Amino acid sequence: MIRPFQLRDLALVHRLSELGISLHTESALTKNVYPIRGALTSLVGGDFPTYVWKAAKRSEMGFIQLHLERESHHGHILYLSTSPEPETNESNDTDEQENGRSTSSPSEAETSAWLPLLDQAVVETGQRGLHSLVAEVDEVGKELPLLRRAGFVVYTRQDIWVLQESDLKKNGKILTPRRAVDDWDVQLLYANTVPRLVQLVEPTPPIYDGEGWVLREENELTAFVHIHDGPAATWMRLYIHPNAEAQIDDIVQSALQVKPPTSSHPIYCCVRRYQSWVQNGLERMGFCLWGSQAVMVKHTVSHLPKPAPEMARVVDGQRVTPTTPFVPHYDKPHTNGKARHKKA
Known part of the structure; x- marks a missing residue:
């Protein structure tokens, strides 16, 4: 089940904010992203719509937060977080790390949470009239294959220097x-x-x-x-x-x-x-x-309003006025009761 953020989700978002990942590098490095602040803003509208997901019969849950500016044609995934999967073996503690990011493959719980959240993010982006949704992920991180499964493609790659x-x-x-x-x-x-x-x-x-x-x-x-x-x-x-x-x-x-x-x-x-x-x-x-990161994008379909039924009936009822006059062909009159014939 997925739905917009509500006040009753305040504790959930606050708890999961420490476990998630930012997919907008500039905001993560320069602004100290606080998802709870954007979630509260989304209650009265604004540019940070937040959605919460909960599994139907399991304890998995998560949330996604977007940054959708009205004057822009492109939206960004600001933050995404899911509940940690219970450890089943000791290999979970020995996952390879690079630049502080896990390079292990996504788990089943992460996949079941990410896909519906990403689908809802694309829907929200399209309904607001934006043309595409952008996510920036580590080149070797497990987020890249998850985004591929959700329909995102790599448009370019970037390196961040400090x-x-x-x-x-x-x-x-x-x-x-x-x-x-x-x-x-x-x-x-x-x-x-x-x-x-x-x-x-x-x-x-x-x-x-x-x-x-x-x-x-x-x-x-x-x-x-x-x-x-x-x-x-x-x-x-x-x-x-x-x-x-x-x-x-x-x-x-x-x-x-x-x-x-x-x-x-x-x-x-x-x-x-x-x-x-x-x-x-x-x-x-x-x-x-x-x-080093991959810049992944998924294009959206903008919502087109239906034409007014009254206007459609008026247009369908109008006849098209010809722009070029039609000149019919007439036979030339007979001479002395006989038709005139062309000479061979």
Whole structure:
């Protein structure tokens, strides 16, 4: 059974929040996601719909929380959690771990909980008019096969790099703050650097959210750096034209001067695989690889309203007026009682 979150589920969501996984990396690393807060907001609407699932005859349960912005065409799975499966043997304690994530295969209990929750998430996304639902999962985690079974496909992959402290010497800042006259060039840079297939699910750079910095060479915009500062960390995205590859070190170093990282407030940089050459510059600047992920997407079908029956009857009852006049063919009149014949 699956239903929207209610007040009686408060203790359940609070308990399972410590056992789940965030499928939106930026929120997990920079905002300290609290599912209980979003669940309470969902009671009066908002952008964080939450659904609770309980097995019919067993004790398994779980919940899923989405982030569906009205002005966006794409939704994200923010958090998903299920009750732990009772241990049946000692092998459960020796599952292989990588980057703090279990690489074991999904259990039967997890499968029975994830699939209905994911199906309901897609339905909710489609009913709100959004075109797709996005989930970011570890490349070797057990969540990837579960999402595949639910109909999600991998559109691209990404690497997350982290820098906690920077001891680089300050140099001349080559980046300048984004201005309104740069907006069109930023969109053009996005169109020229992001593959067309990925553009279907990756939104354009959020120029009005956070800070934007640009690099111009000979009056052409060759780099755009977007920086979003959260309460726990800073999130950075780089959009760099291949012609500016030689300046990657200066671009990154200039961006670090805008938001210097600290041990308590690190900076994370998300690099999609289609710009993997950027990672070499990050490594030279002291960044360390935090993890590699698959960006999985499932498209939804938007709800179309039915046409009004009254209007349909009016349209069906109307006759189509011809636009070209019809000229009938008439025989020429007889001459002296005889028909005129063409000469052979």
